[in-house]
Amino acid sequence: MRNEAQTRRDLIDPVLHTRGWTNDLIKVEVTPGGTDIIDGKPKRRQGRSDYLLCLPVLEGHPPLPIAILEAKKENSPCTLGLQQAQTYAKRFNVPFAFSTNGKLFSEYGADRGAIIEADQLINFPSPEELLLRYENYKDIKLKSEEAKALLIRYKTGEATRFYYQDAAIRAILEKIAQGENKVLLCLATGTGKTFIAKELLWKMAKAGHIRRALFLVDRDELRTQALTHLQGIFGDDAQEVTTRNPATNAKVLIATYQTLNITSDDKEPEFWRKNFPENFFxxxxxxxxxRSAWGNWSIVLTDNPDAIHIGLTATPRKLTNTKGEATKTDEDVTANNIKYFGEPVYEYSIADGQNDGYLAACEVIKRKPDIDYRLLAKEEIKKKKISDAYTGSQVSDADIDDIYSAKNFERHLLLDDRIHSMCSDLFDLLIETGSVHQKSIIFCASEIHADKVSIKMNNLYFEWCKTNGYTPKEMYSFKCTAASTQPSSKELIAELRGSTNSHFIATTVELLSTGVDVPNLNNVIFFKYIESPISFYQMVGRGTRIGEPRGSKMMFRLFDYTNATRLFGEDFISKPAQPKKQGDDEGGGGTEPQPPKKIIRVAEKEYEVVVKDEGKSILCEEDGKDVLVPYEIYKERLASAVSEKVSDLETLRTTWVNPINRRELLKELPGGENALRLVRELEEEQECDLYDVLAHLGFGYIPKTRSERAGGFGFRNKEWLKPLPNPTKNVLVSIAGLFAKGGIEELEINELFDEHEVKQNGGFEALINLPQQPGYYINETKLRLLA
Structure with missing residues (x-):
C-alpha cells in the first residue's frame, strides 16, 4: 500500500490535475515544527506541510487561497484528516477543508455548514465550482473593484511573509470588500504586525483605494520602525508627522498620539484640529x-467617520488565572476594542506560534569592531605604546610591518583595546541571551590571543560575580590548544563536554575545530578571521549537535565578529599551500633561518574600539565591490527585483528556459548569481534549481527539488507525450531525467545526446522527422519541467 507521499504523487495529483487544479494553483506552506517539553527537556515535533488550493481569478495576479487539503494513505478512511483540515482551514483563513485517501474525499464547507463524508475523487470540485461557492458565501465578487486589493501581489515578495500574516491580510481585505469599515486584528507580540500593516497598505494603495492613510502608534521607536518599513515600500510618499511638519501632502502618514496632541494630558487637541480636518484620511x-485607554485616540476615528478603521492588538481574547485591577483595566480595553471594531477577523496566539515552531535552529549574531574597518600604518603604530608581545621589550622599526589589516590583528599585531572591547561585548551578549554560564568555544587568531581572551573573560566573570553576589564557578574560561598541559587538552575537552559546574568558555586556535563532540555547546564564536570554507564548516559543526540526551538542544548561536559567516554556501575549496620564502622560519636556500616574526603588542588605552551590531548579512557585489547587505533586506530587494524584471511566474519560466535571457536576469539581480546561490544554501534549498529559489522569493511558490520535477515529468505530461512516437517519448523523458542531475543547465550541454540513457533510447534521431524541429521539443520539455 502507498504511504501519504506516494498516494499524493500517484493517485491524488493526477486526478486533481484533470479537475483543473494545475501546479500553479496548489501551494505548499511548511512550518518547522514546535517543541514539546518532556521531563523538563525540549523535544522537536515534526513540522507540517499544508496544501492550499488557490483560485485563478485574474491573469497576471497571484491565485487566491481557497481551501486546505489533507492527503492520507490510500488504506486510511478518507475522513481521517478532515478534523485536522478544519482546524488548519481556520488558521489559514480559507472556507473549505478537504481530506482524501486518493480514492474518496470528504469535505467541510463553511458555506454549507455540513460535512460530506465520502465521494469519488473524480468528483472533486473544480476551481470554477469553488469560486462560485466562495463568492456566494463571502458575498464578494472577486473581479469587482471592492475586491481588487485581495489580488495584489506582495511588494516584498510572497516568500517574505508567513502563512498567518497572509491569512490575516486576506481576512481584513475580505471584510473591507464586504462593505465593512471597522476591522480588528489580534496577533501575539512578535508576529509581525508592522509587516502586515505595510503590506496591507501597499495592496490597498496599489488597488487605488487609498486617498490618504494614517498609521498611528504610541511610541517614538514604533514610529521609527514603521517609517523605515513604509518608506521601503512607498518611498517619500510615506512621512512621519512632527510638530513642525504635519506632512499633510504625504500619502501615508506615521504619527504618535503625543505628536497629534491627542493624549489624556492634552485638554484640547489643537495640533490635530488645525492640520487634519474631518474625513482627511x-x-x-x-x-x-x-496599549492606550480608548478615549485617548478615539477622536482620530470619530473625526474620520467615512474612513476604513483598522485596529491591531496583541491583547488576548480572554485573560485567565489573573486577578486585580490591572486585569480589570485590560478587560476594559479589550471590551472597548471589540465593542467598536467587532470580533477580530483573525487571531494568532503565542501558543499558535509556539506550536508552529517558528524558531531558528541556528541564530547568527554578527558584530564587528570598528577598528577592523581600518588599515593601521607603521607611522601610526610607532606613536603608540608598543612592545614585544612575549618579552615586553622594545621593538625596532624593522620589527613593524608597513601596513596591518584586520586579518593581521591578534596574529601579528596584538591590540589590547580590541581584545577587551570584543570580550566585554560578548560577555554582555551572553547575559542578554540567557546566562554567563553557556558552554561556548571562541576561535582565536593565535596562542597569545587565546591566552588574553581567556584572561579577560575570567576577569569579566569575576567582576560580574562580585557585583551580583555569586560565588565564581571553577575554570570559567580556559585556553584549550595543542600547547595545553597540566591539565592536558584532552582533560580540558572532557570537562567542557561533561561538567555542568565548570569549564564554560574554551578559547582555542585550531584544536577544537574538528573531531570534538560537545553535544550541549550553546555558542560558537569567531574572534579570528577565516578564509577556508572547510575550516569554517568544521568550526560551525561544533555547535550543530542536538544535545545530550538527544533532542534536548533545539538551537545554538554563532557570534560572528570577523564576518566568518560569509563562507556559508561557499564551495569546499582551499588554496594550495604557498612555498616558503627565503627567510621564513623553516629556512631555505642554504641561508641561516631567521627568528620568527615578532608579534607587536599595542598597550591598553591607545585605541577607542567600539563593537558594532551588524545583524545578519549577505555578501553581495555592487558596482564591482563586495558589500554586506542585511540578509532579510537582501531577500526583500531580491524579491522586488524579481517582481520588477518579470511580472509573473509564467514570465519567469519562459525567461529561465532561454540561456541568454536567464543570464541577463541573473546579472541584473542584487549581488548577481553568486549571491543567489548563497541564498539557496542559507535557505537549505541546495537540491533545487535556482529557478525554484527565485519562484519562492518572488512569488511564494514552495521550491521543488530537481528530482521532484524530473520524477513527475512523465505523468504530468502524459497527454502531451501520448501522440508522439515511443522513441521520441523515451528520449524526452530521459532528457527530463537529466534535470535531476544538474538543473536547467544540464539540458543545455553540447553533449546532451551523448548521455548514456538519452543515446540508448534513440538519441537525436528520435527527434527528427516530426511535425516540429528538435529544438521545439527540447524547449517544450524545459518549459514543462518548470510548470
Whole structure:
C-alpha cells in the first residue's frame, strides 16, 4: 500500500490535475515544527506541510487561497484528516477543508455548514465550482473593484511573509470588500504586525483605494520602525508627522498620539484640529491599540467617520488565572476594542506560534569592531605604546610591518583595546541571551590571543560575580590548544563536554575545530578571521549537535565578529599551500633561518574600539565591490527585483528556459548569481534549481527539488507525450531525467545526446522527422519541467 507521499504523487495529483487544479494553483506552506517539553527537556515535533488550493481569478495576479487539503494513505478512511483540515482551514483563513485517501474525499464547507463524508475523487470540485461557492458565501465578487486589493501581489515578495500574516491580510481585505469599515486584528507580540500593516497598505494603495492613510502608534521607536518599513515600500510618499511638519501632502502618514496632541494630558487637541480636518484620511491603522485607554485616540476615528478603521492588538481574547485591577483595566480595553471594531477577523496566539515552531535552529549574531574597518600604518603604530608581545621589550622599526589589516590583528599585531572591547561585548551578549554560564568555544587568531581572551573573560566573570553576589564557578574560561598541559587538552575537552559546574568558555586556535563532540555547546564564536570554507564548516559543526540526551538542544548561536559567516554556501575549496620564502622560519636556500616574526603588542588605552551590531548579512557585489547587505533586506530587494524584471511566474519560466535571457536576469539581480546561490544554501534549498529559489522569493511558490520535477515529468505530461512516437517519448523523458542531475543547465550541454540513457533510447534521431524541429521539443520539455 502507498504511504501519504506516494498516494499524493500517484493517485491524488493526477486526478486533481484533470479537475483543473494545475501546479500553479496548489501551494505548499511548511512550518518547522514546535517543541514539546518532556521531563523538563525540549523535544522537536515534526513540522507540517499544508496544501492550499488557490483560485485563478485574474491573469497576471497571484491565485487566491481557497481551501486546505489533507492527503492520507490510500488504506486510511478518507475522513481521517478532515478534523485536522478544519482546524488548519481556520488558521489559514480559507472556507473549505478537504481530506482524501486518493480514492474518496470528504469535505467541510463553511458555506454549507455540513460535512460530506465520502465521494469519488473524480468528483472533486473544480476551481470554477469553488469560486462560485466562495463568492456566494463571502458575498464578494472577486473581479469587482471592492475586491481588487485581495489580488495584489506582495511588494516584498510572497516568500517574505508567513502563512498567518497572509491569512490575516486576506481576512481584513475580505471584510473591507464586504462593505465593512471597522476591522480588528489580534496577533501575539512578535508576529509581525508592522509587516502586515505595510503590506496591507501597499495592496490597498496599489488597488487605488487609498486617498490618504494614517498609521498611528504610541511610541517614538514604533514610529521609527514603521517609517523605515513604509518608506521601503512607498518611498517619500510615506512621512512621519512632527510638530513642525504635519506632512499633510504625504500619502501615508506615521504619527504618535503625543505628536497629534491627542493624549489624556492634552485638554484640547489643537495640533490635530488645525492640520487634519474631518474625513482627511481614507484609511486609519491603530497599531497596538490595546496599549492606550480608548478615549485617548478615539477622536482620530470619530473625526474620520467615512474612513476604513483598522485596529491591531496583541491583547488576548480572554485573560485567565489573573486577578486585580490591572486585569480589570485590560478587560476594559479589550471590551472597548471589540465593542467598536467587532470580533477580530483573525487571531494568532503565542501558543499558535509556539506550536508552529517558528524558531531558528541556528541564530547568527554578527558584530564587528570598528577598528577592523581600518588599515593601521607603521607611522601610526610607532606613536603608540608598543612592545614585544612575549618579552615586553622594545621593538625596532624593522620589527613593524608597513601596513596591518584586520586579518593581521591578534596574529601579528596584538591590540589590547580590541581584545577587551570584543570580550566585554560578548560577555554582555551572553547575559542578554540567557546566562554567563553557556558552554561556548571562541576561535582565536593565535596562542597569545587565546591566552588574553581567556584572561579577560575570567576577569569579566569575576567582576560580574562580585557585583551580583555569586560565588565564581571553577575554570570559567580556559585556553584549550595543542600547547595545553597540566591539565592536558584532552582533560580540558572532557570537562567542557561533561561538567555542568565548570569549564564554560574554551578559547582555542585550531584544536577544537574538528573531531570534538560537545553535544550541549550553546555558542560558537569567531574572534579570528577565516578564509577556508572547510575550516569554517568544521568550526560551525561544533555547535550543530542536538544535545545530550538527544533532542534536548533545539538551537545554538554563532557570534560572528570577523564576518566568518560569509563562507556559508561557499564551495569546499582551499588554496594550495604557498612555498616558503627565503627567510621564513623553516629556512631555505642554504641561508641561516631567521627568528620568527615578532608579534607587536599595542598597550591598553591607545585605541577607542567600539563593537558594532551588524545583524545578519549577505555578501553581495555592487558596482564591482563586495558589500554586506542585511540578509532579510537582501531577500526583500531580491524579491522586488524579481517582481520588477518579470511580472509573473509564467514570465519567469519562459525567461529561465532561454540561456541568454536567464543570464541577463541573473546579472541584473542584487549581488548577481553568486549571491543567489548563497541564498539557496542559507535557505537549505541546495537540491533545487535556482529557478525554484527565485519562484519562492518572488512569488511564494514552495521550491521543488530537481528530482521532484524530473520524477513527475512523465505523468504530468502524459497527454502531451501520448501522440508522439515511443522513441521520441523515451528520449524526452530521459532528457527530463537529466534535470535531476544538474538543473536547467544540464539540458543545455553540447553533449546532451551523448548521455548514456538519452543515446540508448534513440538519441537525436528520435527527434527528427516530426511535425516540429528538435529544438521545439527540447524547449517544450524545459518549459514543462518548470510548470
Amino acid at each position: 481614507s484609511h486609519i491603522i491603530i497599531d497596538e491599540c490595546h
